[in-house]
Amino acid sequence: MLNDYGIQHFHLGTRPDPRRPHLIEGTKELLFAIVKDRDFYAIGIYDHDDWTKRALLDVVHATWPELTEPYTLKDSPHMKVLGLRHNYTDDEVKKLRGSGVNALQQRPDGKVQIGMGGGVASDSTSLAVRRETDVLIVQVEELQKTVVEALSQHVTAGHLPADSSVRVVWDADTIYAVPNPAVFKVNITGRLKIPPL
Structure with a gap:
């Protein structure tokens, strides 16, 4: 109901x-x-x-x-x-x-x-929850693509192994991709376009 x-x-x-x-x-x-x-x-x-x-x-x-x-x-x-x-x-x-x-x-x-x-x-x-889930999946896939693109030059240069784990960190209005261990961070704020749910 x-x-x-x-x-x-x-x-x-x-x-x-x-x-x-x-x-x-x-x-x-x-x-x-x-x-x-x-x-x-x-x-x-x-x-x-x-x-x-x-x-x-x-x-x-x-x-x-x-x-x-x-x-x-x-x-x-x-x-x-x-x-x-x-x-x-x-x-x-x-x-x-x-x-x-x-x-x-x-x-x-x-x-x-x-x-x-x-x-x-x-x-x-719930159809509404299903639609929101589908939108969220697309947003997560976009986030993953953005992080991979942002860190690809560091992988190519040998500064980061290709199988590294990465965190996305929101710091105030800035969003960073941070590898583990956190030897550097890459600002992905301008590249990330996730609309609100």
Whole structure:
């Protein structure tokens, strides 16, 4: 539910779970909420089986439309959003999610939206985390390429064995490639282009 709808769940028990004392004992009813850095949006108390209930997003959309607005499909010069021919039922959403398929949904006011959680990957993990991981892998590969290029002249000159281990060190606003042992360091700040996640 978190990966698809962006909604957290909270157990309403008051005692520690006997099997997992670091957790609260599970309850049949759960508080579903959206948690942001500075805000907590309590949607309501629902049954433990309501993980795919479309009404959850309907409540969020009706109560806090600013939360769903970024996930609303909008008309463009090349496309007009007319609506969905079929709005999936709760059970259909459950089956699709279980298969790693994301379902568009249409709210009662006609707006069509994607899930606020960033989506579910085909292995049922977070699609948003998968995308961030892919970006991070590309950034690490770029960093490795930059370090190898920066130190290649030292390897060619015989100042550094080709199999040396190297650290990347951030010192204030300057980034260095530092071999081990640290006999010198190479400033790679201007060569390194890693955008923020």
